[in-house]
Amino acid sequence: DADVTQTPRNRITKTGKRIMLECSQTKGHDRMYWYRQDPGLGLRLIYYSFDVKDINKGEISDGYSVSRQAQAKFSLSLESAIPNQTALYFCATSETGTGDNQPQHFGDGTRLSIL
Amino acid sequence: GDSVTQMEGPVTLSEEAFLTINCTYTATGYPSLFWYVQYPGEGLQLLLKATKADDKGSNKGFEATYRKETTSFHLEKGSVQVSDSAVYFCALSVNTGGFKTIFGAGTRLFVKA
Numbered sequence: 204d205a206d207v208t209q210t211p212r213n214r215i216t217k218t219g220k221r222i223m224l225e226c227s228q229t230k231g232h233d234r235m236y237w238y239r240q241d242p243g244l245g246l247r248l249i250y251y252s253f254d255v256k257d258i259n260k261g262e263i264s265d266g267y268s269v270s271r272q273a274q275a276k277f278s279l280s281l282e283s284a285i286p287n288q289t290a291l292y293f294c295a296t297s298e299t300g301t302g303d304n305q306p307q308h309f310g311d312g313t314r315l316s317i318l
Numbered sequence: 319g320d321s322v323t324q325m326e327g328p329v330t331l332s333e334e335a336f337l338t339i340n341c342t343y344t345a346t347g348y349p350s351l352f353w354y355v356q357y358p359g360e361g362l363q364l365l366l367k368a369t370k371a372d373d374k375g376s377n378k379g380f381e382a383t384y385r386k387e388t389t390s391f392h393l394e395k396g397s398v399q400v401s402d403s404a405v406y407f408c409a410l411s412v413n414t415g416g417f418k419t420i421f422g423a424g425t426r427l428f429v430k431a
Contacts (some may be wrong), residue, residue, distance in 0.1 A: 246421040
């Protein structure tokens, strides 16, 4: 979905480095999410934010942090990368709706390799 | 806890064959259910959704019905095309004691001409 842009698309780095993945959106959605995708495990939620001043941990937040700089921007940081954080990372957005019936709109992903 | 289980792949079909990908879930509260599709090198795209029991979601010839009694949301298509080759994810969202979105592991579909 071109309305959700992730940078970089690919990154190779070394153990112990600090890494930031960035996400920006032009959809005007309040809600933003970060996931990681591993083969055979589907997507797992790392962090989510329902508005600019709201940050919540997801299923697998250890080793990650996030910053919601504006409605349109949500960045994910790995303070000290380790090899088992090698994965495909996705940012997503959704509208605020009734209950949780709003679908999510995904970026094209960042492939991160940690050596 | 909340979970989504979908059939393992890969599923290989010939063009125009009937497709079923099974999905069952466990959830506290009343989840919304989704099917997403992922093409190579891309993010997930919503295929269809259903937000309450007995709702049927449909899009591009795909259908799925929210079955509360069997806690299922199976994806079906009557006649697949080569262009349907992708990975399909079943997912639920629920906000009971905190927001959760849970994805199944994904099912890869190959359609042969």
